[in-house]
Amino acid sequence: MPELPEVEFARRLLERALKGATIERVAIEDARILDQRVKPRAVITALSGRRVQAVERRGKWLRIVLDRGLLFSHLGMTGKWTIGKADDPPVRFEKARLVATKRARRVAACFSDPRLFGRFVVASEDLDAYRELGPDPLHDGVDADRLHAKLARRKLPIKPTLLDQALLAGVGNIQATDALFMARIDPRRASSALSRREVGALARAIVRSIERTLELEQGDTIQYVEEPGADNPFIVYGRGGDPCPKCKRALVRIVQAGRATVFCSRCQR
């Protein structure tokens, strides 16, 4: 599932392909990726002829800066950008395509998304959802003192709290699950009960977990862990019932706020 590392992978891909390029053709194959009030025609008009100045990311949001206006892209659960030739046939589950030209070279940036949780939004200013994001662990680091102070006011257990994008932008179910294992913290603990020392360990684990995942994502294509044939590169995420990598006791799978969590009841306290 796309979380911060996968979105950063997409950012780098799009930056290489599109920065400095001019969008010459836009196709929206499925309007359900758009804001429902916006007509596909309006999106095509807004993007056509625009020059891409930068491809940025905050949390799980991509922000493509144009010479006039902005394009926001969220990958949802199954969204993916791939780069190909302008006239390549549609990729599987393709929902939108930007054909752009840079120094007489034409490229296609294709957005595919089988489950349609992704977003494709043209705007003239930052979206509320973007403005409301908390610090990005990769850009800003994780300030443990600040995090500790924020957690002190939270009522939820630490695991669901970590999924709040206003707390830290980009942490999803996978990174939260693995980071709690790395920091040896029980996901059921009350957020406000974590000591400063524990929050320090958690802050470091979040950054380490993200950097580790990013290192695994080399090359030009990316595979998400849920896709058929993909292996699971994560430490405990998706490994309920398997032996704990540290102590070999069976990892426990529970559901919190509707999300699966895996942890070791011996190593995580």
Next chain:
DNA sequence: AACGGAACCTGAAAGC
């Protein structure tokens, strides 16, 4: 205000 839970989606895997 804060929180839980459902809804939005559909492909793949598991169950029967």
Next chain:
DNA sequence: TGCTTTCAGGTTCCGT
């Protein structure tokens, strides 16, 4: 074999 059920989950919305 083929049908049905379950699961995955980021975000938004709604009800409590």
